[in-house]
Amino acid sequence: xxxxxxxxxxxxxxxxxxxxxxxxxxxxxxxxxxxxxxxxxxxxxxxxxxxxxxxxxxxxxxxxxxxxxxxxxxxxxxxxxxxxxxxxxxxxxxxxxxxxxxxxxxxxxxxxxxxxxxxxxxxxxxxxxxxxxxxxxxxxxxxxxxxxxxxxxxxxxxxxxxxxxxxxxxxxxxxxxxxxxxxxxxxxxxxxxxxxxxxxxxxxxxxxxxxxxxxxxxxxxxxxxxxxxxxxxxxxxxxxxxxxxxxxxxxxxxxxxxxxxxxxxxxxxxxxxxxxxxxxxxxxxxxxxxxxxxxxxxxxxxxxxxxxxxxxxxxxxxxxxxxxxxxxxxxxxxxxxxxxxxxxxxxxx
Amino acid sequence: xxxxxxxxxxxxxxxxxxxxxxxxxxxxxxxxxxxxxxxxxxxxxxxxxxxxxxxxxxxxxxxxxxxxxxxxxxxxxxxxxxxxxxxxxxxxxxxxxxxxxxxxxxxxxxxxxxxxxxxxxxxxxxxxxxxxxxxxxxxxxxxxxxxxxxxxxxxxxxxxxxxxxxxxxxxxxxxxxxxxxxxxxxxxxxxxxxxxxxxxxxxxxxxxxxxxxxxxxxxxxxxxxxxxxxxxxxxxxxxxxxxxxxxxxxxxxxxxxxxxxxxxxxxxxxxxxxxxxxxxxxxxxxxxxxxxxxxxxxxxxxxxxxxxxxxxxxxxxxxxxxxxxxxxxxxxxxxxxxxxxxxxxxxxxxxxxxxxxxxxxxxxxxxxxxxxxxxx
Numbered sequence: 001x002x003x004x005x006x007x008x009x010x011x012x013x014x015x016x017x018x019x020x021x022x023x024x025x026x027x028x029x030x031x032x033x034x035x036x037x038x039x040x041x042x043x044x045x046x047x048x049x050x051x052x053x054x055x056x057x058x059x060x061x062x063x064x065x066x067x068x069x070x071x072x073x074x075x076x077x078x079x080x081x082x083x084x085x086x087x088x089x090x091x092x093x094x095x096x097x098x099x100x101x102x103x104x105x106x107x108x109x110x111x112x113x114x115x116x117x118x119x120x121x122x123x124x125x126x127x128x129x130x131x132x133x134x135x136x137x138x139x140x141x142x143x144x145x146x147x148x149x150x151x152x153x154x155x156x157x158x159x160x161x162x163x164x165x166x167x168x169x170x171x172x173x174x175x176x177x178x179x180x181x182x183x184x185x186x187x188x189x190x191x192x193x194x195x196x197x198x199x200x201x202x203x204x205x206x207x208x209x210x211x212x213x214x215x216x217x218x219x220x221x222x223x224x225x226x227x228x229x230x231x232x233x234x235x236x237x238x239x240x241x242x243x244x245x246x247x248x249x250x251x252x253x254x255x256x257x258x259x260x261x262x263x264x265x266x267x268x269x270x271x272x273x274x275x276x277x278x279x280x281x282x283x284x285x286x287x288x289x290x291x292x293x294x295x296x297x298x299x300x301x302x303x304x305x306x307x308x309x310x311x312x313x314x315x316x317x318x319x320x321x322x323x324x325x326x327x328x329x330x331x332x333x334x335x336x337x338x339x340x341x342x343x344x345x346x347x348x349x
Numbered sequence: 350x351x352x353x354x355x356x357x358x359x360x361x362x363x364x365x366x367x368x369x370x371x372x373x374x375x376x377x378x379x380x381x382x383x384x385x386x387x388x389x390x391x392x393x394x395x396x397x398x399x400x401x402x403x404x405x406x407x408x409x410x411x412x413x414x415x416x417x418x419x420x421x422x423x424x425x426x427x428x429x430x431x432x433x434x435x436x437x438x439x440x441x442x443x444x445x446x447x448x449x450x451x452x453x454x455x456x457x458x459x460x461x462x463x464x465x466x467x468x469x470x471x472x473x474x475x476x477x478x479x480x481x482x483x484x485x486x487x488x489x490x491x492x493x494x495x496x497x498x499x500x501x502x503x504x505x506x507x508x509x510x511x512x513x514x515x516x517x518x519x520x521x522x523x524x525x526x527x528x529x530x531x532x533x534x535x536x537x538x539x540x541x542x543x544x545x546x547x548x549x550x551x552x553x554x555x556x557x558x559x560x561x562x563x564x565x566x567x568x569x570x571x572x573x574x575x576x577x578x579x580x581x582x583x584x585x586x587x588x589x590x591x592x593x594x595x596x597x598x599x600x601x602x603x604x605x606x607x608x609x610x611x612x613x614x615x616x617x618x619x620x621x622x623x624x625x626x627x628x629x630x631x632x633x634x635x636x637x638x639x640x641x642x643x644x645x646x647x648x649x650x651x652x653x654x655x656x657x658x659x660x661x662x663x664x665x666x667x668x669x670x671x672x673x674x675x676x677x678x679x680x681x682x683x684x685x686x687x688x689x690x691x692x693x694x695x696x697x698x699x700x701x702x703x704x705x706x707x708x709x710x711x712x713x714x715x716x717x718x719x720x721x722x723x724x725x
Contacts, residue, residue, distance in 0.1 A: 033676045068657055069676040115654040115724070117661070 002026040003164065004118040006105055007060065007067070009052030012124030012167050014059045014186040015175045019166040020122050021063055028116050029060040029067040032104065034076040035197040055186050062184065070112075072104050079103035081197055081210075088207055088235040089214035091258030092327030095301075096195055098151050106159050113162065121163045127152050127338075128168035129160050136160035138286050138338040143171035150301050153331035153341025157288045207235050218263025220245065223256065223272055234258050237265050239347075240273060240323030257349075274320035275349060278330065280313040280342035291339055295332040299324055299344065305333050313342075350663045351709045355550075355702030356497050356527060356642060357667055361597070362552030362703060368596040369554060372589035380586045381577060390588045397588075397595035404598050405544070406535035407561050413581045414591050417558035418526040418547035422448040422491075424560050424571050424582065425522040425543040429489040430461055432567040436488035436518065438462035442474055443685035444501075446524060449491055450681070462486050471635045472501035472686050476508065480515050489520040489543075494528035498669045498682040498698055499633040500642025502532070509540035520566060526550055526558075530601055530703065531609045531640045542566050546598075548590070552703050553597025557590030601703070608703060613640030615710045616701050620645075622714030626721050632683060632696055641701040646688075650724050652697050653677040658720045664713045666699050 005017040007029045021027045031053045053069055060067030080099045087094035109121050126141030127149040136157055141147040155163070167175050179187035198206045207214060215233030222228055231237070236244070241255040245267055256273050257266035278299075285291060296305035297315060307318035315330065324347050332339040352360070372393060378386030380394045395409070402409040415421045426449065430437050439453050443465050450465075457463040464482040467475055474492060483490070490512050495502050509521040522543035525534055530551045536544055543566065547558035562568055562581065574583030601608070620643055623629055632644040647655070652668045656677060659666055669680035683693040699713075 066657075066660065068653075070653065071676040071678050112654070115651070116657060 001120060002028070002116075002118045003120045003122040004109065004113060004116050005029050005065075005122040006109060006124075007031050007056035008124065009055035009059075009186065009189075010124065010192065011179050011184070011186040011189050012126065012172075012175055013056070014124070014184050015170075015178050016122050016124040016166045017059065017065065018063055018178065018182055018184065020164070021065060027063070027065045027122070028118060029056060029063075029065050030109070030116075031056045031067075031069050032072045032076075032109075033069050034072055034100070034104065035081070036073060052192075055189070059184055059186060062182075072108060075104050075108055076100065084197075085207060085211045085214060087327045088203070089211070089260070091234050091237075091260040093238050093325035094327050095151075095329055096197075098154070098329050101151055102154050106155065106163070110159060110162055119162070123163065123165060124167055125149075125152060125165050126168055126172070127165045129163065129165055131161075135287065139168075140333075140336040140338070141165075141168045143173075145302075146172045147302075149333075149338050150298055150329070150331045150341075153286075153329065153338050154282070154284050156284055156286060160286065204236055216263050218265065220265045220267060223266060223268040228267070231265055234260055234263055234265060239325035270322070272349075273322040275317070275322070275324040275347045276320055277308075277314060277316040277348040278324060279345045279348070280315060280330070281345040283313055283340065283342040285340040286338050287340075291332070295334065295339060297330050297332055299328050299330040313345075314348075315342075316348075350665065351713045352665050353699040353701065353705070353709075353713055354665045354667050355705070356500075356698060356700035358549045358555065359552050359702045360704060361554065361593075362600045364600070365553060365593050365596045369589040369593040372592055376588075378588075380588055381575060390586070394586055394588050394591050397591040400595045401559065401598055404602050405546075405561060406537045408564065410579065411536075411562055411564055413560045413562055413578045414586065414594075415558045415560055415582055416556050416587075417549070418446070418524065418545055419448040420571075421545035421547070421558050421560035422446070422522075422524055423452050424568070425545060426452045426489060426491060427456070427571055428568040428581075429520050429522070429543070429566070430456060431569040432488075433569070434488065434567065436486055438464070438484070438486040439489055439491065440464045440466065440479060440482050440487055441491040442466050442468060442479075442493070442503075444468050444472055444496055444499075444682045445491065445493055446497055446526070449493075449524060453491075468501075468685050470687050472496060472499050472633050472682070473635070473637070474503050474508065476511060479508070480511055483512065483516050483519060485516075485518075487516065487519050489522055491522040491524065493524040493526075494532055494534070494539075495525070495639045495642070496682060497527045498642075498680055499644045499686075500527075500639040500700075501633050501635070502528075502637045502639055504637075505539045505541060513540065527639065527642075529598070531605065531612075533605070536561055536563070548594040548597050551597055551601040553601075554590050554593040557587060557594040559594065604703060609640045612701050612703070612705055615705050615707050616641055616643055616699075618707055619643065619699065619701075619710040619714050622711065623717065625718050632686070632688070641705075643699045643701075644683075644696060645699070646692055646696040647721055648695055650695060650721055652694055654724060655697060655717075655720060658724070659716065662716045662720065664716050666697055668696065669698055 003020045007013045080096050084094045084096045125148045126146040128139040140149045214235050219227050220229045237255045253267045256268040294309050297308040298305040308315050326344050328344050331341045376389050378390035380390040398409045398412050402412050453463045466479045505523050520542040523541045524545045526547050542563040544561040549555040570581050572583050577583050628648045630646045668677040679690045679693045
């Protein structure tokens with residue numbers, strides 16, 4: 001088999017490439033060039049900096065595999081960055097890393113497999129996939145603390161059949177040990193936590209720079225509708241936000257709702273954050289077929305899954321949940337098995 | 350493996366490394382010193398300078414050794430804009446190399462007057478537009494001899510004369526990096542004040558280049574220090590590099606007629622073989638194209654995919670000038686000629702060099718024809 005390995009320059013994808021090669025497969029490494037700033041400058045933080053590509057290149061050289069940098073800056077800008085801006089401009093909470101997986105990494109790279117004469121795409125995600133009676137299943141990674149199946153919950157049979165996750169069977173420590181054992185330069189490399197195009201600064205600074213037009217002044221109200229102050233734009237706020245609300249009141253206050261049509265931000269107490277369910281958009285099923293049933297739902301990358309029941313495109317939580325926001329991804333599980341995923345369209349209070 | 354990316358860099362010509370090696374080893378002296386070690390190094394350096402000067406029709410003191418094309422371009426442009434005269438404007442061409450364009454963009458950010466002239470569909474400079482853009486603030490006009498991506502040749506003698514006729518106070522610089530293998534580059538005939546050359550494009554070492562600076566041309570150095578190169582470029586000399594540069598220039602000049610004829614014939618043969626590919630377009634079909642470049646567009650095939658497949662099949666080519674990441678990005682040169690971004694992403698550059706053979710051209714053409722058939 002010949003595998004196309006998406007190499008970010010981190011330890012996981014380095015080891016993914018090494019393990020594929022070790023098990024006798026032919027391997028081609030690629031790094032996606034996703035973002036250069038408005039003035040063409042390369043990012044210095046996150047998962048796609050120049051030095052990361054350089055690490056990937058060096059690892060590929062050490063493994064003696066062909067390696068290429070592919071230019072996906074246009075797709076990334078159109079599919080991920082503009083979506084990120086639009087989401088904040090419309091009061092949603094985007095997850096650009098999932099959007100990047102969906103629209104660039106999987107969609108684009110899978111469509112290029114033939115170009116590279118490869119049968120499978122290989123990534124360094126901490127997740128497992130296995131074929132049972134001709135059906136592909138997606139499972140949580142062995143290392144539950146590092147599990148990334150949440151960000152893959154939009155994958156279906158079509159993608160899973162042509163994707164491999166070689167590090168999913170390993171814990172992060174085992175991954176590092178493999179890398180160290182092979183002398184890979186990325187063995188001790190820290191994980192990237194930042195959004196690559198935002199960097200280490202606040203996302204608001206990024207928005208002000210690239211899309212100042214989304215900042216339309218509006219008002220901050222309480223749950224009774226009393227006007228408390230004004231604000232410079234709803235893009236400044238996310239659901240659950242506690243700081244920077246511009247109001248001084250005694251008890252803890254949170255952003256509990258954002259109403260883009262009137263540029264209104266609603267703040268309230270902890271109990272006002274409670275959400276009883278959500279409506280869903282872009283629902284996908286790993287098995288290929290829809291499921292109406294009791295599921296465990298996870299709506300944050302490393303959040304605890306919670307019991308919920310799914311009816312059509314409505315998900316009702318067994319217990320009220322806090323800090324659930326439109327734009328976030330929700331993944332459905334049965335134990336370790338990923339059933340599917342969706343985007344949260346709206347919350348039900 | 351077949352190497353058809355000589356416009357990016359070339360293998361050294363035979364004897365170049367041997368000429369250089371002693372100065373990396375036993376004759377290691379610093380050319381600026383009073384003892385025997387220094388004298389030997391200095392002698393070799395000045396011999397190289399004299400030899401080079403003769404080969405381009407200059408006098409030795411007009412040759413400034415640099416680290417290569419990019420440094421020479423930077424020195425030519427910034428050095429003349431910052432030379433203390435009242436002129437601080439730059440005029441250049443949209444299809445120039447990044448070493449020029451990024452330099453003028455930087456000057457633009459710092460408030461200098463920058464004018465970038467377009468090219469036509471065949472990559473030719475709009476001379477009237479260039480002349481119209483000159484004004485009393487113009488310090489320097491920069492135009493390349495041979496375009497690195499398309500091979501289009503600009504008539505620098507004509508351009509320099511037209512500029513000087515319009516305003517004798519304007520300096521003319523040319524980036525001749527791609528031209529030395531095939532074009533007769535005599536600074537007197539060209540009528541330029543500044544000319545960039547770098548060794549690795551014609552069988553010399555990387556990291557060794559020069560800027561020709563006509564005597565009396567005021568030039569502010571970019572690198573200050575010990576005052577080497579008459580103060581125009583400080584830093585301990587790379588004697589081995591200078592010796593290798595001179596040797597490669599000597600060989601390239603001696604080989605120029607053969608190169609133009611034979612390498613040109615190999616390139617043409619390769620281009621003919623590609624006519625089996627339906628819809629293939631030569632991006633610069635005009636007469637005024639160098640003997641060793643070929644830029645083609647293959648409709649419906651991504652250049653990135655094709656380059657990857659060629660690489661696997663053992664044929665090295667490129668999409669244009671190399672960027673740091675190695676990603677195949679949209680060529681600004683082709684865009685300046687009016688190609689769409691989509692057309693630029695279907696375009697590839699094959700460039701031939703002193704050791705290219707017709708057998709290699711045949712094999713590469715077979716491979717390319719097969720691959721395009723597979724990918725379509």
